[in-house]
Amino acid sequence: MSTSSCHLVLHPDPVLRAKAEPVEVFDEGLKTLAEEMIRVRKEHAGIGLAAPQVGHSIRMFVCNTEEEGEEDRIFVNPEILETSGDLEWAEEGCLSLPEIHGSVRRPSFVRIRAQDLDGNTFELESDDLHARVWLHENDHLDGVMILDRMRPLDRLASRRAVKHLESIYQSGG
Ligand code: NI
Secondary structure, three states, X not given: OOOOOOOOXXXXXXXXXXXXXXXXXXXXXXXXXXXXXXXXXXXXXXXXXXXXXXXXOEOEEEEOOOOOOOOOEEEEEEEEEEEEEEEEEEEEEOOOOOXXXXXXXXXXXXXXXXXXXXXXXXXXXXXXXXXHHHHHHHHHHOOOOHHHHEOHHHHHHOHHHHHHHHHHHHOOO
16 A cells, blocks of 8 residues: 555545445554554644545544544544434534535434454544544545535535635646
């Protein structure tokens, strides 16, 4: 797996709309890719990043809400086990949609299972910002973006910025 040129992939690159493949091999290449994803996340001041956003269509994401002392956590082959609680609206952005924000409605409680970089399974639950980030990043692994989920008014308001990204993409970046 070549990761030497890891960089952020923007809408409308088709890799963002693909269903990502499960990770089957937990090797050094996977660890290197995870490190690169953490680097890209930090560089762009995001709180989460999914592998398709650096051009790798595999089921892995990283989350760090940047609370004090928090370290990046890698989720490989994540599964949402349970969502519950109130559906809450909150403003979200996405590193693959620069300058675009919108209100997205998500359940407030999430229980998730995933593997770490050694293939060990773990489970976590959250009723704070982590829950929202996990759902946002997990969406990326199924080719779903906030454009599909945001409040219609916000989608309308972001139309010009989306068109701009699309024209940049069509002209070759
Ligand atoms: Ni995103």
